[in-house]
Amino acid sequence: MTDVLVGLEPSLVWKHFGALAAIPRSSKHEDAVTRYVQAFAHTHSVSIKTDRVGNLLLSVPASPGHEEAPSLCMQGHLDMVCEKNADVKHDFMKDPILLERDGDVIHAKGTTLGADNGLGVAAMLALIEDKTLVHGPLEFLMTIDEESGLTGAKNLDGTLVQSRILLNLDSEEEGALYVGCSGGRDTLAKWDLSVEDLPEKMQAFKITVKGLRGGHSGLDIDKQRGNAIKILNRFLLEAEKLGMRLGSIEGGNKRNAIPREAAAYGYIPNPKWALAQEKFHEFKTKVQQEFKSSDPGLDAEWEGEGIKKGKVFKRTLQKRLIRLLDAIPHGVIKMSHEIPGLVQTSTNFGVLNTGRKQITISTSQRSSVPSELDYANHSIASLLHLAGGEVEHSTGYPGWNPNLQSQALALVSKTHEQLFHRKPDVKAIHAGLECGIIGEKYPGIDMVSFGPTIVGAHSPDEHVQVQSVEKFWMLLREVITSYAAN
Numbered sequence: 001m002t003d004v005l006v007g008l009e010p011s012l013v014w015k016h017f018g019a020l021a022a023i024p025r026s027s028k029h030e031d032a033v034t035r036y037v038q039a040f041a042h043t044h045s046v047s048i049k050t051d052r053v054g055n056l057l058l059s060v061p062a063s064p065g066h067e068e069a070p071s072l073c074m075q076g077h078l079d080m081v082c083e084k085n086a087d088v089k090h091d092f093m094k095d096p097i098l099l100e101r102d103g104d105v106i107h108a109k110g111t112t113l114g115a116d117n118g119l120g121v122a123a124m125l126a127l128i129e130d131k132t133l134v135h136g137p138l139e140f141l142m143t144i145d146e147e148s149g150l151t152g153a154k155n156l157d158g159t160l161v162q163s164r165i166l167l168n169l170d171s172e173e174e175g176a177l178y179v180g181c182s183g184g185r186d187t188l189a190k191w192d193l194s195v196e197d198l199p200e201k202m203q204a205f206k207i208t209v210k211g212l213r214g215g216h217s218g219l220d221i222d223k224q225r226g227n228a229i230k231i232l233n234r235f236l237l238e239a240e241k242l243g244m245r246l247g248s249i250e251g252g253n254k255r256n257a258i259p260r261e262a263a264a265y266g267y268i269p270n271p272k273w274a275l276a277q278e279k280f281h282e283f284k285t286k287v288q289q290e291f292k293s294s295d296p297g298l299d300a301e302w303e304g305e306g307i308k309k310g311k312v313f314k315r316t317l318q319k320r321l322i323r324l325l326d327a328i329p330h331g332v333i334k335m336s337h338e339i340p341g342l343v344q345t346s347t348n349f350g351v352l353n354t355g356r357k358q359i360t361i362s363t364s365q366r367s368s369v370p371s372e373l374d375y376a377n378h379s380i381a382s383l384l385h386l387a388g389g390e391v392e393h394s395t396g397y398p399g400w401n402p403n404l405q406s407q408a409l410a411l412v413s414k415t416h417e418q419l420f421h422r423k424p425d426v427k428a429i430h431a432g433l434e435c436g437i438i439g440e441k442y443p444g445i446d447m448v449s450f451g452p453t454i455v456g457a458h459s460p461d462e463h464v465q466v467q468s469v470e471k472f473w474m475l476l477r478e479v480i481t482s483y484a485a486n
Contacts, residue, residue: 004099004106008466010473012126013119020118021108022096027079027148029093030054034078037125037142044128051157058140060128066484069136073163074127074476076120076170077146077434081458083253084111086210086261088460107463115464116457117146120169123476133477136484139163143434146170147256147458149186150397153434158441165408166442167479168435168449172219172457173427174468177416178449179409180428181436182218182343182366183373185396186255187380189389191321191359195311202245202267204305207235207280209251211297214260214459217348218366218431221258222332224294226287228252228262229352231298233325235283236264240322242272242279245312248354249321255350255362257458262352265305267312277302321359324387325352328363333376336368336428343430345372347380361389366430368399400436400447402428408446415478420471424450450475 002021005014025033037056041048047059056078062069082092088110098109107113124140127133141161143152171178209228213220229251236246244266251262268276284300291298313321330349336342345367353360363380367373373396381391403409409426416424435447453468455461 002099004101009470010126012129013122013469013473016122016125017118018099020122021099021114024093024095025079025114026082026092027145030078030144037078040125046128049160051160053152053155054144055152055156055160056142057160058128058142060135060138060140062136063134063484066134066136069484069486070165071137071139071163072480072483073139073141073161073166074124075141075143075166075168075434075438076117076124077143077152078121079145079147080114080116080118081112081147081254081257083214083257083459085460104466105463106466108460111460112458113462113464115452115454115462116172117170119452119454119464119469123169123473126473127476127480130477133480134484135480137163138480146434149394150432150434150437153437154395154397156438156441161442164445165483166435166438166445166447167408167476168433168447169451169476170433171429171449171451172454174451174453174465174471175420176425176427176450177409177412178427178429178433179404179406180368180402181400181433182368182430183370183397183399183436184218184364184366184432185373185377186394187363187365187377187384187391188394189361189384189391191317191389193354193357193359194314194317196314198245198267198310198312201270203270203273204247204265204267204308204310205276206263206265206303206305207232208261208263208301208303209298210261210301211299212260212295213297213456213461214258215456215461216431216458217256217258217350217364218343218346219429219457221346221348221430222343225258226291226295226298227330227349228259229325229349230330231287232262232264233322234287235280236266236322237326238279238283239266239268239276240318242276243269244276246318246322247310247312250353252351254458255364256348257350258348259350260459320387324383328380328383334372339428342368342428344368345376346430347376366432368428368430370399397432398436398440400433400439406446406448408448411482412448412450412475412479415482416475419474419478
């Protein structure tokens with residue numbers, strides 16, 4: 001166990017979390033973590049099955065005398081979102097996550113932590129290793145590629161899981177039980193990159209917007225945080241009035257993360273150079289004032305690149321793109337009338353990329369109402385079409401319709417109240433949990449989701465509250481014990 005985690009309880013959970021942090025496990029690259037789980041299963045004589053896409057199911061027989069108890073399936077995902085600050089050197093394909101501790105908080109050094117969903121997987125391994133646990137038949141489902149489209153769950157073998165009760169361990173708020181989630185679908189577009197020679201008497205510049213909080217495109221979409229691409233484009237609109245020509249523009253990394261950084265290379269006519277710099281400083285002051293509460297770390301930099309030769313976007317493409325970036329929506333579309341405080345429908349403008357031959361845009365829409373999700377997708381697609389883009393949609397994933405009469409919900413709620421002397425908050429979440437897909441694979445399966453408190457998931461600010469992990473572990477063990485007594 002890494003020194004940062006020594007002495008933390010529950011020790012078994014932190015031991016496995018430390019081991020997982022040392023294993024690169026970006027989405028679609030789960031081979032190393034799969035081998036770790038397989039080796040663990042072999043060491044502990046646990047049955048393990050793998051379906052055709054790589055999802056794992058570990059099975060543990062009941063404690064003696066509890067064979068007739070209902071079978072429970074714990075579920076989480078093996079992969080993690082790989083995001084880092086621009087000034088951090090880290091290769092997510094080979095470097096371990098560097099853990100740090102500040103009091104009751106564990107975080108990573110300039111990268112995502114991987115508590116989403118490393119703590120869920122660590123808890124499952126800890127349950128298997130915990131010889132004091134009294135339990136009925138247990139299954140542990142570990143899916144792949146959750147973060148980049150939930151493809152592991154989408155392709156899950158419908159005969160793999162035998163349990164009719166599932167505890168999803170991928171929630172991020174201790175004291176809350178989740179019984180519903182939004183569905184989601186991505187809307188993507190691309191344009192052929194048409195360029196021309198740079199006009200004469202132009203000076204090059206680079207503008208960067210950085211320091212934003214970013215965050216999860218569902219969980220944090222209502223926090224009014226800045227979108228680096230949208231903010232950057234506000235300056236480009238002003239600079240275009242001065243004759244600016246655009247060379248390239250980039251922003252965001254993940255379609256399901258709010259963009260924290262964006263940058264553009266461009267050129268300003270020599271006579272307008274000083275005025276452009278003046279306009280930039282006015283822009284910087286203005287946006288920092290606007291976001292001083294919701295995103296106080298917002299920063300913008302101007303770098304003069306001198307006189308350089310290069311290619312620039314053709315005027316028609318530049319004009320169309322900059323206006324599209326100005327018009328494309330980002331944020332909450334509708335709040336729920338049934339569940340106070342729940343975002344019902346939203347859209348995230350996640351990624352903008354200038355490649356060698358194409359410009360691409362990735363957006364992500366979410367809604368707990370299927371018809372609203374369809375409408376949001378079509379609305380974004382119409383805008384992208386009007387801007388001349390070639391548009392396509394991902395296959396998406398279904399939502400999870402809340403069942404407030406769930407027997408699993410009743411038992412977990414009762415157990416929580418007995419342990420902590422307060423009722424848990426019963427919620428739905430504006431994010432894609434795999435429960436929606438699993439529920440389609442296994443009709444009638446009874447599900448509830450809970451976990452420790454994880455803040456800033458999908459961003460380098462991700463951190464977990466140590467005390468919440470202990471309470472999560474206590475609840476999980478006690479729920480399993482309660483089912484064993486039935």
